[in-house]
Amino acid sequence: xxxxxxxxxxxxxxxxxxxxxxxxxxxxxxxxxxxxxxxxxxxxxxxxxxxxxxxxxxxxxxxxxxxxxxxxxxxxxxxxxxxxxxxxxxxxxxxxxxxxxxxxxxxxxxxxxxxxxxxxxxxxxxxxxxxxxxxxxxxxxxxxxxxxxxxxxxxxxxxxxxxxxxxxxxxxxxxxxxxxxxxxxxxxxxxxxxxxxxxxxxxxxxxxxxxxxxxxxxxxxxxxxxxxxxxxxxxxxxxxxxxxxxxxxxxxxxxxxxxxxxxxxxxxxxxxxxxxxxxxxxxxxxxxxxxxxxxxxxxxxxxxxxxxxxxxxxxxxxxxxxxxxxxxxxxxxxxxxxxxxxxxxxxxxxxxxxxxxxxxxxxxxxxxxxxxxxxxxxxxxxxxxxxxxxxxxxxxxxxxxxxxxxxxxxxxxxxxxxxxxxxxxxxxxxxxxxxxxxxxxxxxxxxxxxxxxxxxxxxxxxxxxxxxxxxxxxxxxxxxxxxxxxxxxxxxxxxxxxxxxxxxxxxxxxxxxxxxxxxxxxxxxxxxxxxxxxxxxxxxxxxxxxxxxxxxxxxxxxxxxxxxxxxxxxxxxxxxxxxxxxxxxxxxxxxxxxxxxxxxxxxxxxxxxxxxxxxxxxxxxxxxxxxxxxxxxxxxxxxxxxxxxxxxxxxxxxxxxxxxxxxxxxxxxxxxxxxxxxxxxxxxxxxxxxxxxxxxxxxxxxxxxxxxxxxxxxxx
Amino acid sequence: xxxxxxxxxxxxxxxxxxxxxxxxxxxxxxxxxxxxxxxxxxxxxxxxxxxxxxxxxxxxxxxxxxxxxxxxxxxxxxxxxxxxxxxxxxxxxxxxxxxxxxxxxxxxxxxxxxxxxxxxxxxxxxxxxxxxxxxxxxxxxxxxxxxxxxxxxxxxxxxxxxxxxxxxxxxxxxxxxxxxxxxxxxxxxxxxxxxxxxxxxxxxxxxxxxxxxxxxxxxxxxxxxxxxxxxxxxxx
Numbered sequence: 001x002x003x004x005x006x007x008x009x010x011x012x013x014x015x016x017x018x019x020x021x022x023x024x025x026x027x028x029x030x031x032x033x034x035x036x037x038x039x040x041x042x043x044x045x046x047x048x049x050x051x052x053x054x055x056x057x058x059x060x061x062x063x064x065x066x067x068x069x070x071x072x073x074x075x076x077x078x079x080x081x082x083x084x085x086x087x088x089x090x091x092x093x094x095x096x097x098x099x100x101x102x103x104x105x106x107x108x109x110x111x112x113x114x115x116x117x118x119x120x121x122x123x124x125x126x127x128x129x130x131x132x133x134x135x136x137x138x139x140x141x142x143x144x145x146x147x148x149x150x151x152x153x154x155x156x157x158x159x160x161x162x163x164x165x166x167x168x169x170x171x172x173x174x175x176x177x178x179x180x181x182x183x184x185x186x187x188x189x190x191x192x193x194x195x196x197x198x199x200x201x202x203x204x205x206x207x208x209x210x211x212x213x214x215x216x217x218x219x220x221x222x223x224x225x226x227x228x229x230x231x232x233x234x235x236x237x238x239x240x241x242x243x244x245x246x247x248x249x250x251x252x253x254x255x256x257x258x259x260x261x262x263x264x265x266x267x268x269x270x271x272x273x274x275x276x277x278x279x280x281x282x283x284x285x286x287x288x289x290x291x292x293x294x295x296x297x298x299x300x301x302x303x304x305x306x307x308x309x310x311x312x313x314x315x316x317x318x319x320x321x322x323x324x325x326x327x328x329x330x331x332x333x334x335x336x337x338x339x340x341x342x343x344x345x346x347x348x349x350x351x352x353x354x355x356x357x358x359x360x361x362x363x364x365x366x367x368x369x370x371x372x373x374x375x376x377x378x379x380x381x382x383x384x385x386x387x388x389x390x391x392x393x394x395x396x397x398x399x400x401x402x403x404x405x406x407x408x409x410x411x412x413x414x415x416x417x418x419x420x421x422x423x424x425x426x427x428x429x430x431x432x433x434x435x436x437x438x439x440x441x442x443x444x445x446x447x448x449x450x451x452x453x454x455x456x457x458x459x460x461x462x463x464x465x466x467x468x469x470x471x472x473x474x475x476x477x478x479x480x481x482x483x484x485x486x487x488x489x490x491x492x493x494x495x496x497x498x499x500x501x502x503x504x505x506x507x508x509x510x511x512x513x514x515x516x517x518x519x520x521x522x523x524x525x526x527x528x529x530x531x532x533x534x535x536x537x538x539x540x541x542x543x544x545x546x547x548x549x550x551x552x553x554x555x556x557x558x559x560x561x562x563x564x565x566x567x568x569x570x571x572x573x574x575x576x577x578x579x580x581x582x583x584x585x586x587x588x589x590x591x592x593x594x595x596x597x598x599x600x601x602x603x604x605x606x607x608x609x610x611x612x613x614x615x616x617x618x619x620x621x622x623x624x625x626x627x628x629x630x631x632x633x634x635x636x637x638x639x640x641x642x643x644x645x646x647x648x649x650x651x652x653x654x655x656x657x658x659x660x661x662x663x664x665x666x667x668x669x670x671x672x673x674x675x676x677x678x679x680x681x682x683x684x685x686x687x688x689x690x691x692x693x694x695x696x697x698x699x700x701x702x703x704x705x706x707x708x709x710x711x712x713x714x715x716x
Numbered sequence: 717x718x719x720x721x722x723x724x725x726x727x728x729x730x731x732x733x734x735x736x737x738x739x740x741x742x743x744x745x746x747x748x749x750x751x752x753x754x755x756x757x758x759x760x761x762x763x764x765x766x767x768x769x770x771x772x773x774x775x776x777x778x779x780x781x782x783x784x785x786x787x788x789x790x791x792x793x794x795x796x797x798x799x800x801x802x803x804x805x806x807x808x809x810x811x812x813x814x815x816x817x818x819x820x821x822x823x824x825x826x827x828x829x830x831x832x833x834x835x836x837x838x839x840x841x842x843x844x845x846x847x848x849x850x851x852x853x854x855x856x857x858x859x860x861x862x863x864x865x866x867x868x869x870x871x872x873x874x875x876x877x878x879x880x881x882x883x884x885x886x887x888x889x890x891x892x893x894x895x896x897x898x899x900x901x902x903x904x905x906x907x908x909x910x911x912x913x914x915x916x917x918x919x920x921x922x923x924x925x926x927x928x929x930x931x932x933x934x935x936x937x938x939x940x941x942x943x944x945x946x947x948x949x950x951x952x
Contacts, residue, residue: 507800508727511821515733518825522740544822551802558804559914573937580939607913610937 012444013437020426020433027422034414041407045382046369049289049400053386054367056284056291057398060388066277066302067295067388067395079258079268080299081237082352086133090140094187094216094223099131099142105350106131109256115240116255126243127221128256134272138227141213143239147221151244153183160193160204162250165242166224168192168211169261171234177264180208182224184215190226236267271301271352278304288406290348292399293388296363298355307381307401308346333419337412340405344378354399358385362397371404380404443474447481454485461489499679500554503547510547514540553679553686559608560690567715568606570634570641571597577613578632587621588629595636602641603715604691612687613645615680616708620647623706641712648705652697660697661685688712719836720744722763724754724782725798726773730821734767734798737825738832751778755785762790765835768815770799770806780813787814792842794835798823804914817876831877838864838877854887855945857932871926879919886933886943895940916941 010018060066084105090098109128114121127146132139143166153163165183172178180192181204192211193204213226240257244250260266273281281304285291293302348354361368362385369384385399447465454463465485468478517540520533571593578591602609613632620630628648635642652660661681681697688695693712700707721743725731728749735745746763748754750773758766766786772778783795797810797818810818816835819828841862852859858867864880866873875883885894885902894902896912916933923930934944 504800507821508730511800512727512729512733514822515730515737515825519733519736519740522737522825547822555803555911562804576937576939580937583939606937607935610935613937 012441013434016433016437017430020430023426023429026425027418030418030422031415034411034418037414038407038411041410042371042382042404045402045404045407046384049382049384049402050367050369050386052286052289053384053398053400056400057386057388059280059284060293060396060398061390063277063280064388064390064395066293067390079238080297080352081132081258081268081270082300082303083132083134083139083270083272084303084350086135086140089135089138090133090142090225090227092140092212092214092225092227094214094225096142096144096223096225099133102131102133104346105133107258109258113258114254114256115260116252118251118253120245121254126241126254126256128241130239130258134230137230139230139233139272140227141225141239143224143241144218145221145224145241145243147243147245149245150217150222151247151250153185154250155185158203159201160195161202161242161252163244164222167240167242167257167261168228169236169238169240169267170228170232171236171264171267172232173234175234179261180211182211182213182215182226187215187217187222189213190215190224192226230272233270233272235269235271236264237270238266238268269299271299273302277302288402290401292354292401293396294354294359294363294399295396296394298353298359298363300352300354301396306346306349307403308344333412333416337415338408339412340379340403340408344374344403345376347375348401356383356385356399358383359397359399361385362387362399363394365394379408440474443468443470447474447478451481451485455488461485461492497554499550503550506543506547510540510543549679553683556611556683556686560686563605563608563690565603565605565691567601567603569597570600570602570609570643570712573606573609574613574632574634574643577610577617581617581630585617585621585630587624587627589617590629590631591633592631593634595634595641599636599714600634600641601715602691602712604712608687608690612684612710613643615684616645616710619680620645620706620708623647623649625649628705636714639714641714643710643712644707645710646700646705646707648700648703651699651704652706661695684708684710718742718744719764720746721832722746722748722754722758722766724748724751724766724772724779725769726750726771727769734825734828737829741829741833743832749773751775751782754782758786758789762786762793764839765794765796765832767796767798770797770801770810780809783810783813783815792839794839796832796835798828802911807914811876817878819878834864834877837862852884852887854890854943855932856927857883857887859884859887868923868926868930873922873926875919875922879915879922882915882919886941890943890945893936893940893942899941 084102086102107130109130111123111126113128114126125146125148129142129144131142134140145164147164151163153160153165160181160183163183165181168180168182170178170180177197179195179197179202181195182190182192184190190213192208194206194208195202195204210232211226211228213224216223216225238257238259238261240255240259240261242252243254243256245253259268281291281293281302285305287305288307290303290305290307292300295301356370356372358368358370365387367384367386369382371380371382373380381401381403383399383401385397387394388396388398447468450463450465454461454465456462465478465482467482468475470478513536517533517536521530521537525533574593575591578589581589617630617632624630624647631644631646633644633646635644661684662678685695688710691712693710695708695710697706697708699705721738723731723734723738723745725734725747726749731747731749735747738745746757748757766782768779768782770777770779772782775781779797779799783797786793786795795815797815798821799806799810799819800821802820807818817831819831823831841864850861852861856869858870859880860866861884864877866875866880866883881902882899885899899912916935920930920933923932932944934942936942
């Protein structure tokens with residue numbers, strides 16, 4: 001029993017709900033599928049990108065002059081500068097604010113890039129930043145120099161190199177090597193001067209007015225902002241800063257720059273795409289992808305497009321970048337799903353040279369694709385590279401870049417749909433299951449209640465079970481319950497009528513015996529024979545008594561059916577009965593009444609109540625110890641009369657207590673003179689039920705013995 | 717001239733036992749096992765008294781039917797049911813059909829004989845009214861021991877022999893409580909207490925048909941019944 005209580009009892013509904021959790025496997029499988037789909041999508045994207053690269057490469061093959069225009073030098077790895085366009089003209093004022101949106105293009109030079117340093121140079125004292133861009137025929141340059149001691153040109157001196165100055169070394173379109181120097185006697189508007197080609201102590205030859213700009217001092221040094229007409233430029237260009245710290249000696253302390261400016265072949269190569277090439281690439285570009293054209297030295301000779309869908313500068317950050325985030329649900333999805341990064345570091349946005357594995361592979365003649373994570377790990381970038389041929393030779397490569405944002409978006413979209421569908425499906429199926437379980441358990445509970453009520457506590461069949469028409473197992477169960485109950489009823493009825501049937505059937509043979517004996521008796525018999533007939537008669541008497549007892553219950557049932565109840569008072573009846581018992585019995589019969597006589601009205605039959613009391617007292621007497629009193633006690637409680645018959649004697653065994661009032665149940669151990677069939681208390685129960693009363697037997701608390709309690713409703 | 721008793725009983729042993737006993741008492745006995753043979757005979761010649769069983773061979777209610785037909789043939793013929801069936805319903809239907817008494821088979825032969833002789837005595841008295849009437853008077857009650865007749869307030873009360881003896885036993889000594897056993901003994905019947913109770917009830921009803929105020933038969937619960945003369949006096 002205890003263990004039973006400890007166990008968790010789950011109802012059918014709860015069980016089905018638990019089982020329905022199996023449905024959660026659907027979203028799990030779905031998410032696995034979507035993750036698998038990612039691989040497929042990546043492959044798909046790789047293939048598509050490669051195809052595009054192939055197409056672009058095929059188009060570029062017809063423009064192979066583009067590749068040939070670059071100096072081929074396989075021995076020295078030159079710095080290469082791909083000059084990117086600016087969005088608008090730069091105001092040449094020496095201030096860096098125009099350049100802020102191009103900060104990605106800053107090239108920094110420090111001690112590692114020193115081309116010359118005197119022993120007087122203090123490490124870290126000279127730094128240079130360079131930003132380059134082109135706009136409508138001009139190359140714009142901003143050079144920021146970190147220098148504590150600015151030494152300006154001596155107005156008296158012819159030399160431009162006895163002070164802090166910028167040297168521009170370049171190739172002219174005609175292939176000539178020229179150098180210009182920019183120096184000033186004070187911050188402000190400056191012009192370049194062409195200087196002589198001698199390596200030692202070059203002198204300015206002529207001012208070059210086409211190269212002009214502004215020299216401006218800053219907190220840490222100075223800025224030189226200037227422009228060069230593109231028409232002056234060939235394929236090589238480099239800028240160097242010479243630092244002079246001592247205004248007296250005016251010896252250069254250090255030279256910093258990207259390349260040595262003494263020889264043409266040492267200079268950086270630059271690439272300024274022609275408008276024709278630009279237009280061509282522009283036509284090939286697609287949103288959110290970037291096309292690179294690379295020559296054999298890995299140098300960028302053309303690029304177009306941006307891998308960030310939102311554009312180079314994220315200018316429209318103010319607007320809502322995501323296509324959703326409209327509803328609460330979308331916000332929830334944004335929280336739980338990995339969102340495509342709207343902003344990420346694109347480390348190649350200002351690259352002038354691409355040296356990735358895939359580029360190398362393409363330049364050696366094999367197409368290749370490569371995934372890489374961008375530096376801040378916010379997104380993955382796919383590069384597809386395809387070689388460009390001129391005849392049999394690879395003259396360059398085309399690389400196209402894309403992010404996986406599109407895949408991520410697709411995936412998220414799919415995931416959202418999956419989650420939505422799953423939630424709806426889960427909700428629906430749980431609802432349906434719940435309804436089903438509710439209906440099922442309702443039916444089962446109905447059946448249980450009917451089964452409970454069909455059989456009374458004392459085991460008698462008192463109701464029926466409505467036969468269900470349902471074809472399922474519950475219906476079967478109800479039908480078999482009903483059939484079972486029917487058979488049980490029949491059996492019970494058989495048991496109940498057994499006594500009367502038996503008594504009736506036995507009566508005829510008894511009459512035969514009795515009349516025979518009577519006849520024998522009337523004859524002349526000797527004493528011995530008479531003795532035997534006498535004994536036979538006594539036995540017959542006993543048998544008759546038994547039969548009468550047996551039919552008594554049945555007769556009572558018939559009486560109860562025809563009896564018309566009347567109102568009568570127990571206050572007269574019970575004492576009268578008690579008096580009767582006192583007259584006829586050896587035991588002391590005590591009678592107490594703790595209720596007003598007027599309240600003891602009940603509806604029923606006085607004869608039956610007297611019969612009931614007879615049976616109770618008879619029963620009490622049978623079990624009473626010698627010389628102990630029988631107590632009859634009447635009290636009232638609310639609307640109920642409580643009649644108790646108590647004796648002192650053996651207790652009622654636990655196991656029989658429930659069925660004490662059933663037909664044919666007897667707890668008697670000792671044999672007595674008069675036969676007992678266990679019908680006495682059954683009669684008590686029948687009469688008490690006729691009066692809408694209850695009868696129960698229990699052991700006395702105050703002393704060994706039993707008390708039979710009859711509760712009858714008071715009639716008002 | 718000896719009386720003829722007809723026994724209609726399907727159980728041969730019982731029939732013969734009864735027949736033997738009656739013959740010993742000097743009666744002529746006619747025995748029948750079923751309704752048809754009995755009826756055939758009754759059409760030609762009526763007995764002086766008929767003793768009927770209710771269940772006859774394959775007819776469960778054959779005795780009732782026989783009783784009804786006999787009553788048609790003769791209004792005065794004493795008809796006694798002697799049967800194993802002892803339910804109230806059977807008793808009531810038997811008496812309603814015109815039977816003069818209803819006895820269960822556990823009655824002893826001696827009792828049965830005494831009862832039968834009483835019947836014949838009543839018949840004789842009806843035919844030849846005796847000069848010396850042995851009457852008991854208790855207020856409005858008048859019992860004629862020869863005729864076995866009862867009058868209440870001068871009106872005849874139609875009682876069976878059993879009922880007559882119960883009234884007689886009670887009224888003989890008014891105020892004395894007679895328990896059920898005593899009543900059974902005096903009425904020459906052996907029945908259970910419930911049957912006595914129903915007899916008493918029927919008795920009261922019969923008297924109440926004449927006098928709705930009738931309350932002379934008192935129940936003394938736990939003990940028995942008594943004739944209450946005071947209430948009888950009041951009712952007068």
